[in-house]
Amino acid sequence: MTCTLLSPSYGQEPARQGAAESGQLLYNNACRTCHTTKEGDNRLGPNLHKIIGRKAGSLSGYGYSAAMKEAGFVWNEENLDRFIANPDEVVPGHNMKPYGGLASAEERTRIVSFLRSATSGQ
Ligand code: HEC
Structure with a gap:
């Protein structure tokens, strides 16, 4: 297993709010089409409402691939980061296509930060 793409957590920085805002722009570009x-x-x-803490493939009103339905894990910041870097590595056989992956660790961190702040509220 390769861990070179994993970024250290910068989550404790005070600039978190700004990161979430620019994350929204990145999300709009990379994810909002779908x-x-x-x-x-x-x-x-x-939909990605409260995605952090949600079980993968668990929305009843959506037709997931068998791979996503049977993924068997709960989304957290780490596996979400890995999934948007390279979905095939996290859920082989998924149906999130066409999607090329997001190579920039910084951009992924911002998107995950946006998703957490926009849709949290457990
Ligand atoms: C081309 C359309 C498309 C784009 C672009 C796209 N997705 Fe997806 N996404 C999908 C589809 C389709 C699925 C369902 C996959 C399956 O069932 O295997 C999915 C599934 C997911 C899931 C799993 C949801 C769940 O309920 O378990 C997450 C998380 C996710 N996408 C996040 C993202 C993020 C974040 C981005 C942007 C970085 C993104 N996606 C970009 C189409 C897309």
Whole structure:
């Protein structure tokens, strides 16, 4: 297993709010074609409302691939980061296509930060 893409956690920085804001722009560019963050609003992809803490492939109103349905883990910041870097590595056989992966660790951190701040509220 290769860990070279894993970024250290910069989550304790005071600039977190700014990171979430620029994360929204990155999210708009990279994810919003297929996803919303609104509960119940599924597009080509399932909605990402409260995605951190949600079981993978668990929305009842969305038709997941068998691979996603049976992934058997709960989304957290780490596996979400790995998934948007390289979905094939985290859920082989997934149906999130066409999606090329996001190579920049910094951009991924910002998107995950945006998803956490925009849709948290457990
Ligand atoms: C081309 C459309 C498309 C793009 C772009 C895309 N996704 Fe997806 N996404 C999908 C589809 C389709 C699925 C369902 C995959 C499956 O069932 O295997 C999915 C599934 C997911 C899941 C699993 C959700 C769950 O309920 O378990 C997450 C998390 C996710 N995407 C995050 C992202 C993020 C973050 C981005 C941007 C960096 C992104 N996606 C970009 C189409 C897309």
